[in-house]
Amino acid sequence: MNYQEFKETIIETAKSLGVDTYDLFYVHGDSISVYVYDNVVDNFSSNTHTGICFRCLIDGKMGLSHTQLLSREEAHRLVKDASESTEILSTTSDSQIYKGGATYPPLASSTEEAPSVETLKEIAFSMESRAKNADSRIISVPYSIAEFSSHEEAIYNSYGVDLKNRQTTYTIVSEVVVEENGQKKDALEYQTCGTLDELTPNTIVDKAVTRAISTLGGSSVASEKIPVVFENKVVCSLLGAFSSVFSGDAARKGMSLLGDKIGNEIAAPSITITDDPLYSKSPYRSAFDDEGVPAFKKNIIENGVLKTLLYDLESASAVGVETTGNGRKASYSSGINVMPFNLYMQSGTLTLDELFHKAENGLFVTGVKGLHASANAATGDFSLEANGFIIQNGKQGRPVEQFTIAGNFYEFLQSAQTIGNDFFFQDTVGAPSLLIDKMDIAGGITNEEDTK
Amino acid sequence: MKIEKSTAERVLLAALSTGGDFAEIFAEDTLTGNIRMIDDKIDSASTGKFYGAGIRVLKGVNCVYATTNDLTEKGLITCAKKAAASLDGNPSTLPPIQWIDRQYPNHHPVDLYPSTVAFKQKAELVKEAYHTLKDFNAEIVQASSSLIERDQSVFIANSNGVYATDRRVYSRMALMAIASDGIENQMGFEGPGMLKGFETFGSDINIKEKAKVAAEQAITMLHAKNCPAGIMPVAIENGFGGVLFHEACGHSLEATSVSKGNSEFTGRLGDQIASTKVTAIDDGTMVSSWGSLNIDDEGTPTQRNVLIDQGILKGYLVDLLGGRRMNMAPTGSSRRESYQYTPTSRMNNTYIANGEDDNDEIISSMEEGLYAKKMGGGSVNPLTGEFNFSVAEGYLVKNGKITEPVRGASLIGKGSQILLDIDRVGKNLDHGVGMCGSISGNVPVTVGQPLIRVSKITVGGRQED
Numbered sequence: 033m034n035y036q037e038f039k040e041t042i043i044e045t046a047k048s049l050g051v052d053t054y055d056l057f058y059v060h061g062d063s064i065s066v067y068v069y070d071n072v073v074d075n076f077s078s079n080t081h082t083g084i085c086f087r088c089l090i091d092g093k094m095g096l097s098h099t100q101l102l103s104r105e106e107a108h109r110l111v112k113d114a115s116e117s118t119e120i121l122s123t124t125s126d127s128q129i130y131k132g133g134a135t136y137p138p139l140a141s142s143t144e145e146a147p148s149v150e151t152l153k154e155i156a157f158s159m160e161s162r163a164k165n166a167d168s169r170i171i172s173v174p175y176s177i178a179e180f181s182s183h184e185e186a187i188y189n190s191y192g193v194d195l196k197n198r199q200t201t202y203t204i205v206s207e208v209v210v211e212e213n214g215q216k217k218d219a220l221e222y223q224t225c226g227t228l229d230e231l232t233p234n235t236i237v238d239k240a241v242t243r244a245i246s247t248l249g250g251s252s253v254a255s256e257k258i259p260v261v262f263e264n265k266v267v268c269s270l271l272g273a274f275s276s277v278f279s280g281d282a283a284r285k286g287m288s289l290l291g292d293k294i295g296n297e298i299a300a301p302s303i304t305i306t307d308d309p310l311y312s313k314s315p316y317r318s319a320f321d322d323e324g325v326p327a328f329k330k331n332i333i334e335n336g337v338l339k340t341l342l343y344d345l346e347s348a349s350a351v352g353v354e355t356t357g358n359g360r361k362a363s364y365s366s367g368i369n370v371m372p373f374n375l376y377m378q379s380g381t382l383t384l385d386e387l388f389h390k391a392e393n394g395l396f397v398t399g400v401k402g403l404h405a406s407a408n409a410a411t412g413d414f415s416l417e418a419n420g421f422i423i424q425n426g427k428q429g430r431p432v433e434q435f436t437i438a439g440n441f442y443e444f445l446q447s448a449q450t451i452g453n454d455f456f457f458q459d460t461v462g463a464p465s466l467l468i469d470k471m472d473i474a475g476g477i478t479n480e481e482d483t484k
Numbered sequence: 485m486k487i488e489k490s491t492a493e494r495v496l497l498a499a500l501s502t503g504g505d506f507a508e509i510f511a512e513d514t515l516t517g518n519i520r521m522i523d524d525k526i527d528s529a530s531t532g533k534f535y536g537a538g539i540r541v542l543k544g545v546n547c548v549y550a551t552t553n554d555l556t557e558k559g560l561i562t563c564a565k566k567a568a569a570s571l572d573g574n575p576s577t578l579p580p581i582q583w584i585d586r587q588y589p590n591h592h593p594v595d596l597y598p599s600t601v602a603f604k605q606k607a608e609l610v611k612e613a614y615h616t617l618k619d620f621n622a623e624i625v626q627a628s629s630s631l632i633e634r635d636q637s638v639f640i641a642n643s644n645g646v647y648a649t650d651r652r653v654y655s656r657m658a659l660m661a662i663a664s665d666g667i668e669n670q671m672g673f674e675g676p677g678m679l680k681g682f683e684t685f686g687s688d689i690n691i692k693e694k695a696k697v698a699a700e701q702a703i704t705m706l707h708a709k710n711c712p713a714g715i716m717p718v719a720i721e722n723g724f725g726g727v728l729f730h731e732a733c734g735h736s737l738e739a740t741s742v743s744k745g746n747s748e749f750t751g752r753l754g755d756q757i758a759s760t761k762v763t764a765i766d767d768g769t770m771v772s773s774w775g776s777l778n779i780d781d782e783g784t785p786t787q788r789n790v791l792i793d794q795g796i797l798k799g800y801l802v803d804l805l806g807g808r809r810m811n812m813a814p815t816g817s818s819r820r821e822s823y824q825y826t827p828t829s830r831m832n833n834t835y836i837a838n839g840e841d842d843n844d845e846i847i848s849s850m851e852e853g854l855y856a857k858k859m860g861g862g863s864v865n866p867l868t869g870e871f872n873f874s875v876a877e878g879y880l881v882k883n884g885k886i887t888e889p890v891r892g893a894s895l896i897g898k899g900s901q902i903l904l905d906i907d908r909v910g911k912n913l914d915h916g917v918g919m920c921g922s923i924s925g926n927v928p929v930t931v932g933q934p935l936i937r938v939s940k941i942t943v944g945g946r947q948e949d
């Protein structure tokens with residue numbers, strides 16, 4: 033059975049069971065990945081996946097069921113299970129299926145065709161060979177990956193909303209291992225973009241090599257409160273991990289501290305944070321959210337002031353505002369949650385050197401780990417493993433590692449006054465480097481190999 | 485979930501038609517269910533099916549993988565041919581598959597399969613947990629209680645003759661409480677689960693007790709001050725404290741990284757890699773434990789693998805492909821989140837065994853340090869051994885006594901160093917439930933240990949202003 037037939041069976045079944053308010057969310061993806069290791073194609077993968085999710089609204093309650101098997105029996109089960117599950121749900125006047133009738137921003141689906149396997153092989157082989165020959169300290173190149181994936185989505189609902197979108201993504205990954213004086217270090221860099229033309233494999237390999245080599249000979253630091261310049265990549269990681277602080281749904285449930293702060297200055301005046309579903313530099317763009325609501329660009333924070341939180345249909349109704357078109361699914365099988373599309377902090381005016389100069393003596397943090405375990409939007413707290421470089425007399429100095437950096441994301445936003453101009457966008461998050469006057473650092477492991 | 489032998493044979497031979505030396509079919513039919521209560525409302529109840537197959541072909545140490553949602557013979561052969569197409573060997577006459585006649589008994593009994601329990605009954609459990617969390621104390625401003633169920637039926641057949649099926653039933657609850665004083669929030673969490681059916685909530689897991697622990701943790705942390713930063717001895721309580729070993733050592737013993745020379749423990753069998761007090765095991769056979777399996781995702785029966793014996797490295801966790809690189813037999817440790825992933829060596833139920841030290845003495849002999857009562861999650865880079873994890877509930881230790889609670893602590897270090905710095909191993913072994921993420925996706929695992937002490941770790945925290 034194909035999607036069209038499945039959709040018709042759903043419509044029939046819903047009608048026969050008296051289920052008259054529903055939506056159907058369909059995805060189909062194809063991806064090819066080539067991993068090259070040690071001069072051969074070490075791993076080749078050709079994945080196809082299909083998923084379909086049915087939601088129905090009965091007495092103000094939204095049931096949900098999903099499947100990967102397009103069959104008559106599954107279509108029946110979806111409608112039956114989703115409608116039965118509504119019996120245990122609490123009624124809310126806020127759950128809804130989008131009634132449609134709006135205009136959508138003009139955004140063409142991607143027409144990029146899948147490349148030949150040869151094309152991907154060439155890219156991956158060239159990445160490995162470039163990495164291997166880049167420096168005498170390179171001892172291994174664990175990952176040289178080239179991947180293409182296409183992702184189709186279709187939304188259909190009982191009000192006649194009928195939408196389709198196709199996104200294509202190229203992903204390349206380079207990981208290198210370097211060794212010097214008995215110490216091994218690795219670095220991984222990657223790029224995602226929409227078309228073959230935008231790929232820059234040489235740049236990615238060079239970045240990985242440079243990053244790995246720059247971390248050789250790292251030693252630890254003392255525990256203290258000092259100025260920290262966060263590299264743009266790290267600011268992106270923080271912004272991404274804490275993005276749910278901007279969710280109006282999280283706020284109304286006490287899982288974000290921004291609930292009653294609209295109109296307040298909650299960040300330094302130099303901070304503007306934007307969500308843009310149509311961002312031209314991102315391969316993940318859509319004219320509509322996963323409820324079928326038209327998507328649009330909005331400033332969440334503008335010059336330090338909280339202008340809006342993000343909402344889906346349900347949370348917007350509960351709070352008494354309009355949806356911001358941020359009703360999204362983490363995957364086709366999940367329910368609707370509030371999420372940004374392409375979230376970025378706008379660039380400032382200072383160069384990285386000027387940030388170092390302002391810091392005078394401190395740390396330049398270029399890597400953090402443990403965000404997934406530590407980041408908590410409800411509290412804002414984070415406590416992370418970090419690495420980077422010393423800043424000494426206003427200049428970047430020796431590499432440092434094995435220290436922790438602890439703080440609170442809400443305080444981070446308030447203290448981020450000094451913003452760089454080196455905007456970096458990757459996946460769905462973007463940010464410049466920035467300086468925070470005081471961060472808590474803990475360090476000091478002594479290890480014979482590391483002390484210099 | 486089963487594919488007829490004749491079909492399986494045709495599919496495997498199609499996969500081997502371009503010079504591969506091993507082919508495997510992994511097919512899956514999985515049912516899932518989730519019910520969540522938050523903000524005084526059951527706001528979501530969902531059910532679903534994951535259905536598909538992955539066909540893998542190996543040629544030496546190279547791997548080819550293709551997936552499909554079409555499990556008819558035609559669909560599977562198309563998929564097999566897609567995989568085979570990327571190898572350029574010549575087709576040759578292949579012998580028929582010699583099927584191994586073997587039984588795979590189920591060691592993990594299930595009484596109430598999730599699909600047989602009514603929504604209403606599940607809702608009652610979720611509500612009971614929610615109210616225990618929310619009503620614990622006026623400072624609890626929000627609670628969330630979720631029931632998470634999975635019933636996975638797998639079919640595995642390969643060109644070596646393995647022909648196996650297995651059914652894994654998982655039942656878990658996620659309990660979260662948020663405490664607030666109007667200005668700040670703190671959180672408490674418990675996530676008990678078993679490789680068992682719905683009956684587990686009446687027999688093995690006391691949901692109300694767990695909910696109270698989560699609520700208590702949130703309240704304690706609300707009134708805690710920031711953990712100071714520095715290097716100090718740290719005592720880590722039993723149960724989920726085992727995440728220390730999982731991150732600091734476990735991942736670095738998986739063939740996934742060892743086989744490519746990307747682990748700090750590559751080539752170190754027989755070496756003293758930990759203090760003599762440490763004996764560590766990864767056991768895939770523990771009855772009904774969240775991380776157990778009858779057979780791994782390559783069809784190899786799971787085993788009890790002794791990784792470290794009194795500090796000496798005894799073995800790695802090996803999958804088929806890793807085993808080819810390392811010239812070692814598989815240890816029943818090959819796992820994948822679903823048919824969407826190629827399998828690789830992972831952990832099951834990993835723990836540090838009970839030791840000889842007295843639990844009270846472990847604390848009383850600490851002049852100044854940290855007592856990590858409850859750990860959060862963490863991660864590791866197996867190449868360098870650098871790991872991190874968060875302390876969910878901590879207390880300062882002063883003059884041999886556990887004193888005030890502290891929040892926001894994280895622990896970092898190098899796996900190889902921390903193993904050598906374990907200077908006490910107590911006697912109250914317990915296991916905690918979690919999900920582990922790696923290149924073959926997210927898999928259910930347990931981590932465990934008795935109360936242990938590390939003589940010095942870098943503790944990340946914040947100074948009071």
